[in-house]
Amino acid sequence: MKTQPTQSAPTRQPLWLVRAMTTLYCKHIHRGSQLCTQCSDLIAFETQRAQRCCRDSGTLSCRECHRQCYPDAKRLEINHIVRWAEPKMRWRKPILIARYYVQSLLN
Numbered sequence: 001m002k003t004q005p006t007q008s009a010p011t012r013q014p015l016w017l018v019r020a021m022t023t024l025y026c027k028h029i030h031r032g033s034q035l036c037t038q039c040s041d042l043i044a045f046e047t048q049r050a051q052r053c054c055r056d057s058g059t060l061s062c063r064e065c066h067r068q069c070y071p072d073a074k075r076l077e078i079n080h081i082v083r084w085a086e087p088k089m090r091w092r093k094p095i096l097i098a099r100y101y102v103q104s105l106l107n
Helices: 015-029 036-053 070-093 093-106
Strands: none
Touching: 015 036, 015 070, 015 093, 036 070, 070 093
């Protein structure tokens, strides 16, 4: 008999971490003091996607979900940003990364 988890905890990256990675990426790659329109649109899309998420269907992560939230272009863009920013975040913002790992262990 399968046991159901009492709490559905997604294993995807939280919204605050994606915002921090996008901000770091934009400041270093696009060389501006403020977010460019492309990066601010990406953060707005990510916020909207998180609000419309259907995690109540019993899936624990986005990989297990049957619904396709990202268009192909947005998925490539966010993957590029995460791959670029993740190694740099470990050195530049270690408290944020530690917070993410602690939250993922507790959930």
